[in-house]
Amino acid sequence: MCATDQGVRRTDLPTCKKQNQHDCQMLSVTNKTNHFRHIFDTEIMPLTDKLYTFAYHLTGSEDDANDLLQETLTKAWRFIDRYEQGTNPKAWLFTIAKNIFINEYRRRAKGPGQVALQDFVAYQEKEETPLTGSLDLRQEMYQYLIGDEVTQAVNSLPAAFRTVILLCDVEEFSYEEIAGILGIPIGTVRSRLHRARNLLKEQLRSYATHMGYEDKRG
Amino acid sequence: MKQAYDEQDMLLKINLLLDNELEENLAAEVRDLIAATPLLSEMYQHELRFRGFVRSRLAQMKMPPSRIQAIRDEILNSPLPHPSSPED
Numbered sequence: 001m002c003a004t005d006q007g008v009r010r011t012d013l014p015t016c017k018k019q020n021q022h023d024c025q026m027l028s029v030t031n032k033t034n035h036f037r038h039i040f041d042t043e044i045m046p047l048t049d050k051l052y053t054f055a056y057h058l059t060g061s062e063d064d065a066n067d068l069l070q071e072t073l074t075k076a077w078r079f080i081d082r083y084e085q086g087t088n089p090k091a092w093l094f095t096i097a098k099n100i101f102i103n104e105y106r107r108r109a110k111g112p113g114q115v116a117l118q119d120f121v122a123y124q125e126k127e128e129t130p131l132t133g134s135l136d137l138r139q140e141m142y143q144y145l146i147g148d149e150v151t152q153a154v155n156s157l158p159a160a161f162r163t164v165i166l167l168c169d170v171e172e173f174s175y176e177e178i179a180g181i182l183g184i185p186i187g188t189v190r191s192r193l194h195r196a197r198n199l200l201k202e203q204l205r206s207y208a209t210h211m212g213y214e215d216k217r218g
Numbered sequence: 219m220k221q222a223y224d225e226q227d228m229l230l231k232i233n234l235l236l237d238n239e240l241e242e243n244l245a246a247e248v249r250d251l252i253a254a255t256p257l258l259s260e261m262y263q264h265e266l267r268f269r270g271f272v273r274s275r276l277a278q279m280k281m282p283p284s285r286i287q288a289i290r291d292e293i294l295n296s297p298l299p300h301p302s303s304p305e306d
Contacts, residue, residue: 037294040290040293040294041290045286045290048281048286048289049278049279049280049281052279052280052281053277053278053279055279056277056279057276057277062279065279069281069289070289073289073290073293074293074296077293077294077296078296148277150271150272150275150276151275151276151277154272154276165272168237169269169272169273170272170273170276174237174238174239175237175239190230190234190239193233193237194229194230194233197233197268200272201268
């Protein structure tokens, strides 16, 4: 085995190919450490701000995002030997973050993250309801909203929905990558995204209406 | 006059097109239909604007470099468990 467990569930982590583990075994301890530090510094650390943004929108608070970021990076380092060079480091890191969020934060009874997590779990089970969508193209009042309101609208979505919006529309992962990160079928990614975007549009329209903006185009 | 397409289906296809998730031949068909149909063209632009709007206004978090460095140093100073570590 390439890594000791240290109390972290291996199922939480993406797997890497055996070749990488073989390579690990061929290096001396010092070279290995330097090799892994190099990977960590060049491929993982540059993603810190993106990971922090993802963590912030997942947890809904800066403090929890800080904790999640640190836990994710710590776990990434602990299992850096399982990281396969040439794969998408952002997908690898985000998968770890999502798993920690689900496994660790579900045990914490604090803040909106707890409620969101319940949403996350609940929505896993009712994906296959018929698609509905909003086609009202006239209502774009939300264009007047500022960043804080948009962030608030996104963060108010159930975690299952805001996660796919973040992964697809902000981080530009493919459906296949999102399916891998979230551990759901591609078809579920597709239907969840469709609902998430419609929900967000409704939320933004509701915010805009509440703030007194009107659709001037009639 | 009856529409030659289903609006919900087209909305889904437009989103798949924008996500680069349509097969190339189907993507070409959808693009042609959008180009030939003003309502679909408006729908396409609407979806495009919506994505740009969310992306540009959603909070992007930035951590101070000193904090990032501190986290990095703390993590890298912890023991690295890997195959030839004494525990194995």
